[in-house]
Amino acid sequence: MKSKEEYIxxxxxxxxxxxxxxxxVKSVVDHxxxxxxxxxxxxxxxxxxxxxxxxxxxLTGNRINRFTHIHQSNADLVNKSKMERMLxxxxxxxxxxxAGMDAxxxxxxxxxxxxxxxxxxxxxxxxxxLGYVQEDDxxxxxxxxxxxxxxxxxxxxxxxxxxxxxxxxxxESGIVVRGSKLHQTGVLNSHDIIAMPTRAxxxxxxxxxxxxxxxxxxxxxxxxxxRQPCDTRKMEGGTFDVGNLYYGxxxxxxxxxxxxxxxxxxxxxxxxxxxxGLVERFASYHRQSYACKAGMGDVLIGAAQTIAEYxxxxxxxxxxxxxxxxxxxxxxIFCCSLACAYEGSxxxxxxxxxxxxxxxxxxxxxxxxxxxxxxxxxxIAGGAVVTMPSEKDFRDPKIGKYVAxxxxxxxxxxxxxxxxxLRLIESLTMGLGAACYLPESMHGAGSPQAQKxxxxxxxxxxxxxxxxxxLCGIE
Ligand code: SF4
Ligand code: FE
Numbered sequence: 001m002k003s004k005e006e007y008i009x010x011x012x013x014x015x016x017x018x019x020x021x022x023x024x025v026k027s028v029v030d031h032x033x034x035x036x037x038x039x040x041x042x043x044x045x046x047x048x049x050x051x052x053x054x055x056x057x058x059l060t061g062n063r064i065n066r067f068t069h070i071h072q073s074n075a076d077l078v079n080k081s082k083m084e085r086m087l088x089x090x091x092x093x094x095x096x097x098x099a100g101m102d103a104x105x106x107x108x109x110x111x112x113x114x115x116x117x118x119x120x121x122x123x124x125x126x127x128x129x130l131g132y133v134q135e136d137d138x139x140x141x142x143x144x145x146x147x148x149x150x151x152x153x154x155x156x157x158x159x160x161x162x163x164x165x166x167x168x169x170x171x172e173s174g175i176v177v178r179g180s181k182l183h184q185t186g187v188l189n190s191h192d193i194i195a196m197p198t199r200a201x202x203x204x205x206x207x208x209x210x211x212x213x214x215x216x217x218x219x220x221x222x223x224x225x226x227r228q229p230c231d232t233r234k235m236e237g238g239t240f241d242v243g244n245l246y247y248g249x250x251x252x253x254x255x256x257x258x259x260x261x262x263x264x265x266x267x268x269x270x271x272x273x274x275x276x277g278l279v280e281r282f283a284s285y286h287r288q289s290y291a292c293k294a295g296m297g298d299v300l301i302g303a304a305q306t307i308a309e310y311x312x313x314x315x316x317x318x319x320x321x322x323x324x325x326x327x328x329x330x331x332x333i334f335c336c337s338l339a340c341a342y343e344g345s346x347x348x349x350x351x352x353x354x355x356x357x358x359x360x361x362x363x364x365x366x367x368x369x370x371x372x373x374x375x376x377x378x379x380i381a382g383g384a385v386v387t388m389p390s391e392k393d394f395r396d397p398k399i400g401k402y403v404a405x406x407x408x409x410x411x412x413x414x415x416x417x418x419x420x421x422l423r424l425i426e427s428l429t430m431g432l433g434a435a436c437y438l439p440e441s442m443h444g445a446g447s448p449q450a451q452k453x454x455x456x457x458x459x460x461x462x463x464x465x466x467x468x469x470x471l472c473g474i475e
Contacts, residue, residue, distance in 0.1 A: 001045070002065075002136075002137040003045060004046035006045070008029060011189065011191075014217045016216055016221065019224045019225065020225035025225070028189070032234050033235065036247050037093075037247075039091075039246050040249060041097055041186055044087060044097045045137070052066070052086065053065065053083050055076060057134050058350070066080065066101070068130075069134075070104065070105055071351060072352060077288070077352055080289070084295065085295040085298075087292065088298070089296070089298040090295070091295075093248050093433060093436045094248075095249075095292070096186025096189055096249055096250075098286065099185055100192075100194060102282055103140065104130060105281075106278055107211065108126065108127075109347050110267075111123040111268070112348065116348075122266075122268060125267060129213055139186070139192075140213070141186055141193045143165075143184055143193050143196070144196050144282065145181055145198050146181060146197075147162075147163045147180050147182055148198070149163030154202065156207075156208070162178050162179045164208045165177055165179030165197075165208065165210065166179055166208045174260055174263050174265075176258050176260050177256050178258050178259075179256055180254060181256075182253050182254075183251045183443070185249065187216060188250060192213050193213065193216050194213045196268075196279070196282060197211065197278060199276070201272035201273075201275040202272060208272075211266070211267040212266045213267070221254065221255065221257075223254055226250065228248075228435040229432060238391040238392065243423040243427020243431055243432060244433050249435065280356070281353065284454075285354060287445050288362060290333065290337065291333065291338075294330050294331070296436065296437050297329075297330035297369070300374070300377050301330060301377075304376065307382075311382065311409050329373060333366055336358060337359075339355070339358045340354040340362055357454070360451040363445055364451040364455065367448040371441070374428070381425050388419060389403050403415070
């Protein structure tokens with residue numbers, strides 16, 4: 001397994017073509033806006049010890065980082081949920097490595113299924129690739145969401161054929177792909193990109209039914225950095241206006257401008273009838289992964305309780321009630337994530353798969369609960385969360401003393417602590433960290449409607465109707 005330092009060194013060796021604010025980024029690792037996200041990914045290496053964060057490879061028997069593991073039991077799935085909550089709490093951010101793990105697990109199942117039907121060799125290729133990922137302890141970014149153009153049209157119907165990633169050329173050595181993937185979490189901190197289709201496909205869409213893995217600095221790939229609220233605060237050189245001093249997440253627009261992929265790294269090509277299955281497997285695994293937001297919720301609850309103490313209102317019954325409500329809601333996320341792990345089952349290929357209905361319930365809660373927690377945190381924190389002067393004013397020789405004096409809370413707690421805690425709440429709920437906590441909770445791993453469709457399909461309404469009818473005597 002790589003150490004945190006070895007991981008960061010390995011990132012420095014990559015040469016991706018990255019743009020931000022219209023300029024080429026020279027070093028991903030050293031850029032002050034990107035660095036907190038590097039730190040968050042690095043935490044997945046730093047903490048890799050013990051049963052929660054490591055596992056035994058079913059390929060080699062070696063001890064590996066759990067993020068590269070294929071789940072071999074319910075205990076593996078449960079440890080995955082625990083790992084994600086723990087890391088969400090440790091970083092207070094998106095640590096970005098789950099989507100790659102979820103893509104590997106989904107592909108372990110679907111490559112096997114395609115081979116069963118078509119006599120292809122995708123699973124052999126996949127397992128070879130997996131061995132390499134485990135051996136080198138790689139971070140993989142999962143590229144799923146296409147640009148999609150006119151949402152009412154299918155991939156092959158788009159006036160611009162590149163709105164969905166597709167194959168434009170093939171020969172004996174491999175394929176060439178073109179298109180883009182949007183909102184790609186953590187790609188700049190990933191050694192490899194695993195691409196998958198974003199939706200169900202029909203026969204006419206077959207050139208879009210493609211999945212593969214390539215190094216993230218492969219020729220023809222360009223990254224355009226997605227900005228976040230308050231991102232330039234990271235350029236101000238202060239210590240606390242950013243809220244979370246160490247960690248963050250990032251997303252990029254990823255352009256595939258005629259990128260070559262060798263056959264050895266192609267895991268699906270033209271088997272359009274398996275696209276929906278791959279999306280569904282990946283989505284269910286990733287919806288389980290949103291236990292990460294219970295970890296971020298732990299941080300927000302801790303911040304809300306602390307600021308209540310600093311404000312001198314912690315004992316007020318309505319504040320205590322709100323903190324309890326926050327805990328109740330936050331644990332609901334974790335309960336659901338654990339439930340889908342405990343209720344997971346073995347697939348024909350040997351991989352353990354979560355209970356998909358419960359994984360979707362987990363994520364649907366995540367589209368709601370963090371917003372409710374943010375609201376409660378705002379209510380407890382008070383309006384200062386959005387009205388405080390900057391750190392530069394706090395440090396100013398003339399006016400700084402007024403800022404400190406009139407932002408003082410209870411005696412014995414320096415005003416600076418109160419400001420820092422309010423900035424953390426601001427960041428998590430409106431600023432830099434909110435990108436990881438709120439819209440990502442809404443849309444990451446699929447928007448609420450996607451979960452509702454899956455719940456509708458899997459809720460066994462027939463069985464429920466029967467139960468009702470039997471009890472009141474209807475045949
Ligand atoms: Fe992992 Fe959560 Fe970030 Fe997704 S949003 S990559 S599940 S930390
Ligand atoms: Fe996400």
